[in-house]
Amino acid sequence: AQLGSSIHFEATLSGSGAIAQGDNAKAAAATGDKSIAIGRARDVTIIRQPITKPPALDKDAALSRYLSHTIASNRRLQLQGIRSSGELVSIDLEDIYITLSAVERRSVKDEEAWLDEQRRRAPGETMRRPAMSAAYAQQTRVKVQTALTHHPRLVVLGDPGSGKTTLLRYLALTWAREMAGEKGLVKKRLNLAEAEDRLPILLPLRDFAGYLAENHPNAATDGPKLLLNYLRTYFANQDISLPERFFAAPLAAGTCVVLLDGMDEVADLATRIRVSRIIEKFTIAYPKNRYIVTSRVVGYKGSVRLGQDYAVATVRDFNQEDIERFVRYWNLAVEITLAGEDAPVARQAAAKKTKALLSAIKKHERIRELAVNPLLLTVIALVQRYRAILPERRTELYEEAIEVLLGNWDEAKGMNAKTVLADLELDAGDRRSFLEPVALWMMENKRREIERDELGQQLRRAFVALAPDKRRQRKLIDAFLALINERSGLLTERGQGIYSFSHLTFQEHLAARAIADRDDYIDFILAR
Known part of the structure; x- marks a missing residue:
């Protein structure tokens, strides 16, 4: 095309294409659909070529990255206070995980009565209140996995340190491993009737609350897209490169398990209620997925409670069998990790420490009352490792634990x-x-x-x-x-x-x- 011989043109181009400008420009090789060369030369050639778009993020590669991230983020537990060569020791979550027991409740009236009673007690208190213990004995005690089979939408309540977050990490890890190729793992661990290939989405609700306060202070615009958009933001902040519809497509298909941790950690009550309503709207928008939400008992009442057929399961204290299994697993995992291998000497050391700790727990009623809580049992095991005498009061136990955590770094x-x-x-x-x-x-x-x-x-x-x-x-x-x-x-x-x-x-x-x-x-x- 003849555009003139002596006029100097300046050009801008939007869309796909390339522009060559200058006094001697005659033509341009372009990677877009249009190429325009503009300058003082008489001949300007317009070349049309097929559009070549940047390659889209490969879905399979993105899924692989996401599953690898989920597995890596949840497979290890850091042991506070335990060090090897000056560094904090971590162990495999799957080596130490103990299946939690829970009480299922469906009636709103019964549930509220139960929650009121739960709020008035401390870990281990049931052992000192026979009347209350009798009432608890009448409840249906099930494994949390059983509650999952009964309820695709479940709220898991529990005391501080009862294992709620660890449960969600274990579930995320299990579903991620299943999708990554370990077929049958979900059915084996969770005893679900159907084989479930579900994409696990684990999200701390306190982070979501912060996102709302900073980016969406007006609750009038709340809807399911708020949570969906935040999923992309949350994982982008963890440097996980994912396609735009990575979560939207499987959520719409109903092939996700959504794990929302720590409703009680949304400190402001009004924001907690707001988060509950957003979760309900999200559940309505994507109804075919599994949903599991955790909270402390004290943070889940009144308007915070979820509708939309969310059932409630309250985590129960460890029984004696749970305590013995946890102590055995914990000591064995620690000793093998410290030794660097599963050697006989490590197993002997673990057996010795397990015997000593279980003996102390059985001997002292007050320690036994504390040991029913997973966090407190971990603290007891930690303190026993470094102290000759275990304190029997909870406050003293915390004091000793903090002393160990802050003092042992000198080693x-x-x-x-x-x-x-x-x-x-x-x-x-x-x-x-x-x-x-x-x-x-x-x-x-x-x-x-x-x-x-x-x-x-x-x-x-x-x-x-x-x-x-x-x-x-x-x-x-x-x-x-x-x-x-x-x-x-x-x-x-x-x-x-x-x-x-x-x-x-x-x-x-x-x-x-x-x-x-x-x-x-x-x-x-x-x-x-």
Whole structure:
């Protein structure tokens, strides 16, 4: 086409194509559907070529990446307080997982009565209240897996540390392995009647609540797409590259299992109610999938409760058989991991520690009452490993556990040698005192997570007495956070610059200590 001989053209092009500009441009080789060469030359050639689009993300490759990520993220449990060569030890979840028992309830009236009773008790309290124990004995005790077969939509309630999050991780791991090629695993582990190839989607609800507050403060626009859009955001933040409809297609087909963890960890009640309504709308939009939601008992009442045929199963305490199995599995996994191989010496050490711990649990009623809770049983096993005497009161047990978590990092060879903390001679009590005001601030602000900048501000108040110079304060805080994250497992970095206590129970205990240490603690409590 003749566009002229002496006029200089400037061009812009939208869509697929290429533009060659310049005084001597005659033509262009293009990868798009149109190529335009513009310049002072007389001849400008327009070449049409077939559209060549960027290759779409391969669905099979994306699924493989996602399943690999899900398996890798959930297959290991970090053992707080247990180290090898200075590093925290982790073990396979599947080596230690104990099937949870639960009580199924369907009647709303019965369920509310049950929940009211549950809220008034502490782990192990049923053993001290015979009348209540008799009432519990009349309930239908089933394995959580059995509840899954009965109810495609299930809310799993439980005390702090009862194993709710671990359950969801185990389920995500099981379904991911099934989809990755271990056929029959879901039926074997979960005893489901049908073989289920379901895509597991595990999502912490506290993260979703934060997303709502930051990006969608107006509840008037709430709908199922909010949760769907957040799924993409959540996994994109974990550097998992997935096609746009990676979740939408299987959700629409009803081939997913949606695992929503920690309704109670949405601290604000109004937001928790809002999240419940969004979950209901999501369930209506994608009705053929399996749904499992977890919560503490205290966080699930009134308007927070889910409709849309969600059944409720309340996790029951460990019985004696559960306790013995857990202690045996736990010690064996630890000893084999520390030894680096499944050697006879590791099994002998595990058997010895198991016998000693079970003997202590049977001997002391108060310890036995605590051991019915998986988290507390883990803490008991940890404390027994490093202490000659097990405390019988729960508060003392937490104290010992935190002492172990914060004190044993000194066993790491040369722990302080290369840090600015070397000359401060901090003991476990000092480290705990630094974390107490942090825990209190988080409880007062209804937070389970704290950003690095805010954490630094809270810690600075403690470090100002150690270093008046602000630059040195920052160095001390950086070193302290690095060590406590790597060595203790008590306060961990969950994401880039986002920290949380390893379990809400520890956060609550440290916050309570911070209040108890105040001279005006009575006025402080009454003011709230």
